[in-house]
């Protein structure tokens with residue numbers, strides 16, 4: 430299998446790279462990072478810098494990539510050094526809102542636009558993005574986090590729409606949105622104190638669980654939103 434991991438420098442993305450590199454059926458992992466290449470080296474793994482907000486960089490990377498069985502986009506933004514998720518509409522900042530859209534929603538569509546030829550067409554292939562349960566409109570009970578929620582809801586709509594198009598044009602490709610559970614990474618670090626005991630997962634736990642979901646997917650499953658434990662989430 431040839432696998433592309435976008436955001437391989439993140440807590441979850443890097444764990445996908447490390448766990449998949451240990452599988453005997455995986456011959457190549459094309460992993461990308463944004464700022465700094467992770468120290469993990471393995472004969473199957475090649476690291477490439479990729480700014481996921483840069484469309485021509487995505488197009489050029491796709492031209493060099495070759496055929497892939499799986500693509501997993503693990504890029505994401507919840508906070509940066511200056512700003513984080515809004516508790517109230519009074520805190521909404523247009524630039525931060527657009528930054529969330531640019532990192533959490535748009536890249537998956539650009540990857541689909543420029544890498545669809547790379548996905549293997551003759552057997553089941555997977556195009557998956559790590560979304561978040563807080564992007565579910567139906568599941569939203571607490572409110573807050575306007576920019577992050579809206580960007581993940583936009584991502585989810587993009588994935589659902591893509592699944593409908595590809596059921597016609599790329600019927601062997603499974604499009605999937607994944608919720609990893611609350612996972613101990615730099616993204617969740619400032620918000621971990623309110624997580625109930627036992628519900629903060631190590632990256633290895635959440636990646637192992639998500640791989641159990643991915644391993645079972647068939648083309649009939651395309652266009653769904655999966656939690657780490659295999660539960661189907663409402664859009």
Ligand SMILES: NC(=O)c1ccc[n+]([C@@H]2O[C@H](COP(=O)([O-])OP(=O)(O)OC[C@H]3O[C@@H](n4cnc5c(N)ncnc54)[C@H](OP(=O)(O)O)[C@@H]3O)[C@@H](O)[C@H]2O)c1
Nearest residue numbers: 438439440441463464480481504505561611612614616617
């Ligand atoms: N951790 C959780 O509890 C949790 C819960 C639900 C959903 N998620 C989702 O899971 C995914 C992975 O999150 P994580 O927890 O692993 O977060 P993380 O450790 O902060 O990783 C985020 C990744 O996004 C990359 N990135 C940010 N901006 C980028 C850009 N412009 N171009 C390319 N890459 C960029 C980062 O690269 P650099 O570090 O090199 O900048 C990093 O690899 C995200 O989509 C997140 O929303 C996480």
